Amino acid sequence: MDATLVAVAGIYAANAQRTKAVRTAPASRSVLVNGDFSRGELRHNWTALYAGSDAIAGWHVIRPIDYVSTTYWQTADATRSIDLDGTPGPGAIAQTFSTVPGDTYAVRFKIGANTEGPPRVKRVRVTVGGTTRRYSIDVSGRSNAAMHYAQAAFTFVAPARTATLTFASLSRPGNWNGAVITSVVVTDSTTTVSSETARAEFTLQSPR
Numbered sequence: 001m002d003a004t005l006v007a008v009a010g011i012y013a014a015n016a017q018r019t020k021a022v023r024t025a026p027a028s029r030s031v032l033v034n035g036d037f038s039r040g041e042l043r044h045n046w047t048a049l050y051a052g053s054d055a056i057a058g059w060h061v062i063r064p065i066d067y068v069s070t071t072y073w074q075t076a077d078a079t080r081s082i083d084l085d086g087t088p089g090p091g092a093i094a095q096t097f098s099t100v101p102g103d104t105y106a107v108r109f110k111i112g113a114n115t116e117g118p119p120r121v122k123r124v125r126v127t128v129g130g131t132t133r134r135y136s137i138d139v140s141g142r143s144n145a146a147m148h149y150a151q152a153a154f155t156f157v158a159p160a161r162t163a164t165l166t167f168a169s170l171s172r173p174g175n176w177n178g179a180v181i182t183s184v185v186v187t188d189s190t191t192t193v194s195s196e197t198a199r200a201e202f203t204l205q206s207p208r
Helices: none
Strands: 005-007 022-024 046-049 060-063 065-068 081-083 092-098 104-113 121-128 131-138 150-157 162-169 179-188 191-193 201-204
Touching (some): 104 121, 104 131, 121 179
Antiparallel strands (some): 081 179, 121 131
């Protein structure tokens, strides 16, 4: 079902320490508003949103995105989704939320790809609380009917009383088909998140 996360080779030097597993809460409620994008102004199967839009509850559009319904392509967890390359892209979307300085938070989300056009490999940058992760996902073996969403997760330590989570496409200007995100959750913590999810950059393999 979910694609395997494989770390991009060469990110860390040979003597770099592996990031230790951290603890995150098993039943902790997400500190985000509307992480599944279910609340928002969606008039058709998809709606183009532009910089400055607050049409999706809790989220602020920084650069053009497409807000996609549950009927346009296969959903993850029956939720709406965001194509990070809008009409056109590249796009970006963000949410600011309250944190406790010094606490560790786990960020989890599902990522797919708009397969309707280039590039073959979609790239996205995720930033929050001074932490950055980059993800790449290949459209090979994927389609609107079989999105094969991958589960992504990482942690960060809150540096202040608020943090801003930003998803930004790394596509070239003018692209229309980007990485797709959905089911975003951020929790303050007490159970283990694997160190394999805490690397700086990931390639999400094509489904087998």
